[in-house]
Amino acid sequence: xxxxxxxxxxxxxxxxxxxxxxxxxxxxxxxxxxxxxxxxxxxxxxxxxxxxxxxxxxxxxxxxxxxxxxxxxxxxxxxxxxxxxxxxxxxxxxxxxxxxxxxxxxxxxxxxxxxxxxxxxxxxxxxxxxxxxxxxxxxxxxxxxxxxxxxxxxxxxxxxxxxxxxxxxxxxxxxxxxxxxxxxxxxxxxxxxxxxxxxxxxxxxxxxxxxxxxxxxxxxxxxxxxxxxxxxxxxxxxxxxxxxxxxxxxxxxxxxxxxxxxxxxxxxxxxxxxxxxxxxxxxxxxxxxxxxxxxxxxxxxxxxxxxxxxxxxxxxxxxxxxxxxxxxxxxxxxxxxxxxxxxxxxxxxxxxxxxxxxxxx
Amino acid sequence: xxxxxxxxxxxxxxxxxxxxxxxxxxxxxxxxxxxxxxxxxxxxxxxxxxxxxxxxxxxxxxxxxxxxxxxxxxxxxxxxxxxxxxxxxxxxxxxxxxxxxxxxxxxxxxxxxxxxxxxxxxxxxxxxxxxxxxxxxxxxxxxxxxxxxxxxxxxxxxxxxxxxxxxxxxxxxxxxxxxxxxxxxxxxxxxxxxxxxxxxxxxxxxxxxxxxxxxxxxxxxxxxxxxxxxxxxxxxxxxxxxxxxxxxxxxxxxxxxxxxxxxxxxxxxxxxxxxxxxxxxxxxxxxxxxxxx
Ligand SMILES: Nc1ncnc2c1ncn2[C@@H]1O[C@H](COP(=O)(O)OP(=O)(O)OP(=O)(O)O)[C@@H](O)[C@H]1O
Ligand SMILES: [Mg+2]
Numbered sequence: 247x248x249x250x251x252x253x254x255x256x257x258x259x260x261x262x263x264x265x266x267x268x269x270x271x272x273x274x275x276x277x278x279x280x281x282x283x284x285x286x287x288x289x290x291x292x293x294x295x296x297x298x299x300x301x302x303x304x305x306x307x308x309x310x311x312x313x314x315x316x317x318x319x320x321x322x323x324x325x326x327x328x329x330x331x332x333x334x335x336x337x338x339x340x341x342x343x344x345x346x347x348x349x350x351x352x353x354x355x356x357x358x359x360x361x362x363x364x365x366x367x368x369x370x371x372x373x374x375x376x377x378x379x380x381x382x383x384x385x386x387x388x389x390x391x392x393x394x395x396x397x398x399x400x401x402x403x404x405x406x407x408x409x410x411x412x413x414x415x416x417x418x419x420x421x422x423x424x425x426x427x428x429x430x431x432x433x434x435x436x437x438x439x440x441x442x443x444x445x446x447x448x449x450x451x452x453x454x455x456x457x458x459x460x461x462x463x464x465x466x467x468x469x470x471x472x473x474x475x476x477x478x479x480x481x482x483x484x485x486x487x488x489x490x491x492x493x494x495x496x497x498x499x500x501x502x503x504x505x506x507x508x509x510x511x512x513x514x515x516x517x518x519x520x521x522x523x524x525x526x527x528x529x530x531x532x533x534x535x536x537x538x539x540x541x542x543x544x545x546x547x548x549x550x551x552x553x554x555x556x557x558x559x560x561x562x563x564x565x566x567x568x569x570x571x572x573x574x575x576x577x578x579x580x581x582x583x584x585x586x587x588x589x590x591x592x593x594x595x596x597x598x599x600x601x602x603x604x605x606x607x
Numbered sequence: 608x609x610x611x612x613x614x615x616x617x618x619x620x621x622x623x624x625x626x627x628x629x630x631x632x633x634x635x636x637x638x639x640x641x642x643x644x645x646x647x648x649x650x651x652x653x654x655x656x657x658x659x660x661x662x663x664x665x666x667x668x669x670x671x672x673x674x675x676x677x678x679x680x681x682x683x684x685x686x687x688x689x690x691x692x693x694x695x696x697x698x699x700x701x702x703x704x705x706x707x708x709x710x711x712x713x714x715x716x717x718x719x720x721x722x723x724x725x726x727x728x729x730x731x732x733x734x735x736x737x738x739x740x741x742x743x744x745x746x747x748x749x750x751x752x753x754x755x756x757x758x759x760x761x762x763x764x765x766x767x768x769x770x771x772x773x774x775x776x777x778x779x780x781x782x783x784x785x786x787x788x789x790x791x792x793x794x795x796x797x798x799x800x801x802x803x804x805x806x807x808x809x810x811x812x813x814x815x816x817x818x819x820x821x822x823x824x825x826x827x828x829x830x831x832x833x834x835x836x837x838x839x840x841x842x843x844x845x846x847x848x849x850x851x852x853x854x855x856x857x858x859x860x861x862x863x864x865x866x867x868x869x870x871x872x873x874x875x876x877x878x879x880x881x882x883x884x885x886x887x888x889x890x891x892x893x894x895x896x897x898x899x900x
Pocket of ligand 2: 289290291
């Protein structure tokens with residue numbers, strides 16, 4: 247049982263590249279923390295620093311009230327699940343799980359109990375004598391999980407553990423991991439670049455970008471109140487529509503209270519196709535460019551009539567002038583049709599002109 | 608799926624491999640056949656007449672205690688060379704496998720000795736360890752060692768083993784490094800998190816995962832020690848002092864070319880050939896089975 251606290255953690259790789267630029271995160275005991283962000287933002291680096299596989303070049307990492315900066319991985323009482331599973335190819339499933347326990351001098355009888363218990367939970371009991379190469383991807387993944395849980399560590403670390411599985415297995419393993427973590431109640435840090443995985447797993451979500459934390463908090467709170475345009479466009483699929491308020495059209499609709507806002511964001515599901523203009527809300531004329539029907543809902547891709555209305559590019563952003571509208575069901579306007587969409591005032595997200603600050607209306 | 612080239616003419620494929628086959632036949636099979644024939648013949652002292660003597664040359668060989676000594680010595684040399692060269696190369700490879708600055712330079716330097724021809728290796732080591740000329744010898748004697756490999760058979764043997772092992776380190780190093788780099792980094796990291804200290808990590812993870820490479824190199828090194836050490840022995844000791852560094856290959860040369868006993872020399876060659884065939888057979892069997900863990 248332990249909390250994990252990162253205090254102004256920094257990492258500069260030999261060669262001078264600064265991968266982590268001062269990160270502060272506090273994960274309480276038993277919480278599931280997810281680090282999410284685009285490729286190369288430093289998620290793995292941060293996780294590996296917690297594991298002790300990378301040196302810390304600044305700040306402090308605190309596990310269970312003990313600063314571990316100088317402590318060997320083996321002595322941090324953590325377990326890690328790697329993206330490629332990192333099973334020992336020459337050892338049987340049983341020995342893969344028992345290895346960490348043997349290294350710590352545990353009695354064989356106790357090892358046997360623990361490994362068999364883990365195997366039962368993970369439905370691996372029938373495969374204890376197999377070698378990793380005789381297992382499917384999903385089974386290997388479970389062995390990697392088993393290796394982590396038999397140790398009964400204070401902290402679980404996961405580096406994209408599901409990214410090598412197919413979509414269906416990914417979803418079921420996601421649920422399994424969450425159930426297991428709840429039951430064992432072990433503090434966990436989980437790295438992913440899949441925002442859906444992040445949203446569904448996290449007690450506490452850390453959105454990272456370029457070696458920095460953009461926002462920390464409850465996933466739904468982040469979804470509802472993204473702190474920056476980066477978070478707004480990264481969390482949620484399809485991404486939030488972001489528009490400059492410079493054009494008089496939007497500005498005049500927003501009215502006096504939002505004069506500081508340089509960017510307005512509207513989630514695709516917050517638009518409705520309507521001829522009305524809600525008071526203080528935003529209405530836009532669109533030309534339908536494409537339609538995507540996915541069953542329960544339909545995405546309408548429309549281009550705005552004014553081409554100059556653009557916001558500086560951030561990841562996940564739409565092509566120039568494009569707006570995505572999500573409507574329930576399969577009824578949709580025809581391609582080429584001229585429609586009008588609107589969002590009410592409460593659903594607008596207002597940001598400063600540089601996208602770094604959220605403005606509460 | 609099998610890759611198979613389609614030829615229009617039935618003769619073309621044979622025509623294409625013909626030059627290669629010709630070379631193999633003329634330079635390998637023809638001399639081998641000559642050796643086999645020669646091994647059944649006995650020449651008189653002046654080389655004027657030859658008689659067909661069946662297996663007499665072989666029988667005589669196996670009755671000769673010197674030949675038996677050479678066999679034992681060769682096996683001893685081979686294992687000593689293979690083991691020392693393999694372990695040292697493995698140590699170097701494990702050290703070079705770390706992402707350190709300058710590791711490229713270090714690796715390149717380690718590969719160089721392989722480019723040096725065996726006789727040159729012999730000369731280099733003589734320069735260092737010759738009792739009167741050698742640089743190192745002076746220090747050895749200053750340190751109280753009675754160093755004279757020209758007179759002391761054990762020292763001569765040690766010298767041969769040292770030089771031959773040294774030359775083979777580069778080759779082994781290359782294979783070990785490649786083998787190490789084929790193991791995902793995260794496996795070592797997982798072992799570190801699993802509480803295995805470096806030594807234990809080496810014996811429980813690195814070593815077993817390298818075992819196919821180790822086995823392959825063991826066979827290659829033994830074959831090397833059997834045959835390719837000829838150049839080193841010839842330049843350093845010429846089999847001496849006495850016969851203390853005469854290996855099977857060197858004996859073929861000394862009995863045949865220096866001693867003029869062509870029949871016995873040929874019989875020895877044939878025995879060596881059989882040994883190589885056996886060794887290679889073992890190697891192929893294991894390589895094909897992809898040994899392993
Ligand atoms: N050993 C290293 N030396 C120098 N730079 C490195 C090293 N490892 C990673 N980096 C750099 O640090 C940055 C962060 O890498 P990291 O692996 O943490 O990204 P990530 O967020 O995990 O990305 P992904 O989602 O693709 O796994 C990248 O720009 C990467 O190029
Ligand atoms: Mg990563």
